[in-house]
Amino acid sequence: MNLMRRFMLALVVLLWGTTGFAQAPKATLEQARNGTASSPTSPVVFQTGNLGSSNSHYVEGMSAPYRLVLENISLGAHNVIIEWDIKNGGAHAIDYITHYDRLQPHNFSPPHAQEVVNPLNGLTGPFGGPSTFAIPAPSSAGSPVAGQPTADFNALPAGERNMTIWNGSISSLSYVNQGSLTAAQSASSISIDFTATSSTVVIAWGGHLASRLVWGDGNSAGGISGSPFHMRLLEFDGSGGNQDRSMQAAAVAPTPLADLSLVKSVSNPTPLAGSTVTFTIAVTNSGPDAATNVSVADVIPSGYTYVAGSIAGGTSRTAAAPNLTWTIASLANGATTNLTFQAVVNATGNYLNVAQVTASDQEDPDSTPNNENGAPYEDDEDDATVTPTPVADLSLLKSVDNPTANVGSTVTFTIAVTNNGPSTATNVSVGDVIPSGFTYVTGSIAGGTSRSDATAPTLTWTIASLANGASTNLTFQAVVNATGSYTNVAQVTASDQYDPDSTPNNENGAPYEDDEDDATVVPTAVADLSLVKTVNNPTANVGSTVTFTIAVTNNGPSTA
Template identity: 40%
Template sequence: MKNNKNIGMKYLFKFILIVVILLGGASTMHLFAQTYTITASGNTVSFPVGTSLKIEVWGAGGRGGSNATGGGGGGGAYAASTVTVNQATAYYVNIGTGSTSTAAGGDSWFAPNNNVNNALVLAKGGNSATNSTGATGGSYSASLGQVRNNGGRGANATSDGGGGGSSAGATGLGVNATNQFGAVGPTGNDGIGGNGRASSDGAGSAATIGPGGGGGGARGNNAGGAGANGRVIITVLGPQSDITTTGSVEAWVAPENVTSIEVETWGGGGRGGSRTSGSNTGFGGGGGGGYSRSRLTVNPGTTYYVNVGAGSTTTAAGGDSWFSTTNVTGGSLVRAKGGNSVANNVTTGATGGASTGGTNPAIGDVRLAGGSGLNGGANTSGGNGGASPNGGTGGNGKQNNSSGNGTDGNPPGGGGGGAYRAASSSPTGGNGGDGKVTIHTFYNLSIAKTVTTTTPLVGTNVTFTITVVNNGSNTANGIVVTDAFPTGITYVSNSASATFNAGTLTWNVGTLNPAASASIDIVGTVNASGSYANTANLTANLANNGNSSSLITLFPQQPTADLQLTKEVNNTMPPISGQVTFTLTAYNAGPQNATNVKVQDILPFGFTYVSSSAGYDNNTGIWTIGTLNKGASQVLTLTASVNAFGNYYNQAVVSASEVDPNSTNNTSGVSVYPIYPIIEVVLPCATTTYNLNNITVATPPSGSQISWHTASPATASNKIATPSNVRAGERYFVAFYNSSSNCYGATSEVLIKRSCLITNPMIRQRTK
């Protein structure tokens, strides 16, 4: 079918979509818009050979019923297929017309010519209602396409006209109407049925929103609503020019807005060995054509020239394939050499098209030699032809003990198989496969970035996964993904040996075949501050018509740990100069582990440090715990001696790096009330009162004064106003009082006694 791909007429190979609207003139839309919606009948469209298209078609809607109360019209069917353009001449697009009679809505279709019998994709129109019964939608079984869905059914009439059914869509069947309201299609691109007439006599509503909706039913013998017209949407998935015609140099014009292309060339394959004499011998296989590829900068509107090397049918090598600035090979920008042929009566396989050296050598960013043909020999089969890299396989050599020709090589560029002669015949080697030139103008790649969680804890690791998919119909080359890490994330590692330099990860994906994908996992640590918007960007040899970037934004959460602290003392009323032991317990109630946990417990002046369990620094008053897991606790014991004077309230506080959701339980304190030695005042029998001011008590701390009381602990309510006239046989208490802080210190007990054995008052101390 080589003539189908002849590109002698330059305009057929401009990458331009021509949409000719026959109703009143012509309209031209360029290929690079990528999606075209066609709503008028009688259009022709042209695309470069090899372009991959997604064709979606909606049939037209049926009319609503026109009798006393009419049922709703049926919605049009939906069909879709992916089609590869294989002709240089225009394709034909027909748009079904919405019905205004009892006939069904028109079919919509896409075909290589103006003949519905040759349709590649077709969607049936919906049926029209002829009475009060709602009509069925367009039938999927009578439609053509890889995806086909029935149109929705119109509603039956009741006292009101029935609503029209919706058209079908890519995601499912058309929706059936159930009352006077038109049904809504499964997606926003699909048609909505017209409403049936309600409340009074009149015509049904026409379906006007979207393609293929059924019309609404009438009341009172009025006209039913017309069905909506159909529609065709053409989406270009991956345009390229595949040029395979041999025997002439073809012109190719760089399309509008295209400044970069990628050209692939395959040289023609060599012929396998033939036999003219001898017997019982197999002959060598022909060499495969070479392969060359380059990315080129082109000028839009400039004419370039293409030659496709023919597969050899003689002992000469297969033809070279090239892309040139002139109509001769001398101006070649890309060139692939043809494979060598096997001379007559030679059993040795021929070498493939060379990647370097020779006259008019291969040219390209990538150059690969064609495969060599296999050897034949006495009493063996003919050698198989060599393959062309990324191209056609070689033909099979003829098997031994049976005279016959070798098999032709497969295009592009496969070498022919060698012949075998068992008697007096003259079998010929298989011909080499023709070469090929493919011109790519863009890729259809997509990039998607995901992450294990978008709400990670600060300080934890997350894993980003980047996936690149080739959604086009041609191989994509030179794919590179870059990922600049924001300040809020610190790079750790990746799974694909990508490089990380100056804050940016660079992943060389390289080449992806159609429908192929590649992925990388990247690990990063979430910092406490900074930007958390992380974008991956994709570049390739050609412009990309898919999405070239993907953004993930993290919303970090601060780790939380509810730390709790309790403090106890073994004796709340110790003697002066005695010792007490404080016990501190730190507990983590979660929900996360706590790090850098510390408890600060600075002994007040009423105590002197003696000893502690491990982790406490007496100089700073800090107990270092470190990590305290959720649900775990740690205990510190701290022993101190009780001083004669000072503050006896001991408080500690716990802290960590994590946020504490409840700070009220982070602090704990305990008060100690030291007991001084008892002071006894012994009076002679004749003395019944005594002046306490006569007792010498230790010097009060700065800013304090001696205060006498009737009870302990000392308070304002039990203070003795006139300590100069206390009675014998009573118990009193002495304390130090600081008026600026309104604070009473610890008390010492004073006992007033009498004895007939003494003549003067006597003061002495004793402990309990």
């Protein structure tokens, strides 16, 4: 090199270093690696290199994060075009683009929290913003699944359907090419118009990984043979900026899928009111994957009262009656587990008891957790109901107002009929056969809904309805006879409801059931004595003999 050339070169280097010749604009497309499932990387690291199973573990339905870093660009309007494979090797790769932050907690073993996604990581700011711009819905032609991928995209929350920019603002997003879903190999591309407010601009988005739940097994991002599939920068300000980032299918797990179903049953569909029944909730996983963190809930309706401490089954469980919940940590493909509890059947109330799956880590192909709103049920919901047999425990107490009444006096008998439930008693009949020691006082029968003394000494009452816990008094009066039987028995002779501890109309002497009772009078004898004294000759001569007669009469009623 001659002296002059050396000088010129030195001058150029000097000028470059001191006057700040503008550096060439530069665009860099990067994709994020999030580590392996057993050793996740958080925050994720943006890089230009390929994604494979050794550095990333995404799951279908999530979005892999991408960023475009633009440096040394002029302030004002710019344009870039990005492209992604919607089909690769005949399978679906990236359905559409989304917000950049759509990772989820990892539910397979080992589970871990959602990785942090920060598109500014490793970059030197300052960065203003960010601002977002809504991504237009995709409408790729020829979908074999009706409405896809538009339907899936539109089902995302609005906040997951936008593109993000720092140090600038996006003014339009429009598809250049939607691609064809019938082709074995196809891509979509979108044009991004934006205004830079700094020489460094970052744009971030996510690539939605096609799920087998939509496209079927072997047709989704995790099952592409001959992968990788790609995200590309096609153009930057109208010139070829072609950069290609690839992802191996091995970095993407198929969407985990567990078809949970639930069958509810009760130990006795026609129990006695007041009795205890056992409910069983059989939860089955029809796979194909293991189900984890399955939650099941049962809200006990008003027709039952939870038996404290009776909840059983599952890995853990809580009973805040009427709300019962279980968690099943893991349920293998094909496995069934039973969750149980006991409840007392109330006399009245709602007997329709529904249980449902409220949560699961995996997708369920035919049911949605926690959406139960009445029949028809999905397969992860079921009810059990009972038709209870009413039970009314009737009891009867008989008393007399004066147990040592005088013979001939009038006493009042009272028959107190009580319903100890739990059901309301209806059409309760009570009978009393007045024994020989008493004479019924005609017309004295009282109480009950209706009553009859037409066949006295047999008296009968009917009580149309007697509530749980209620008592009613039936009465009549009788005169105490001088002789006879003084033990007066009354009994329940009929009732519509089952009585758990007594049988109507079976009275045959003590010991009595609780629907029978007696009252006995020990009468005080009454003898109305009178005396008449007479003499045979009231005008007898002095010295003559007369005879006195004393007549004693007992006017009863007792023998004197």
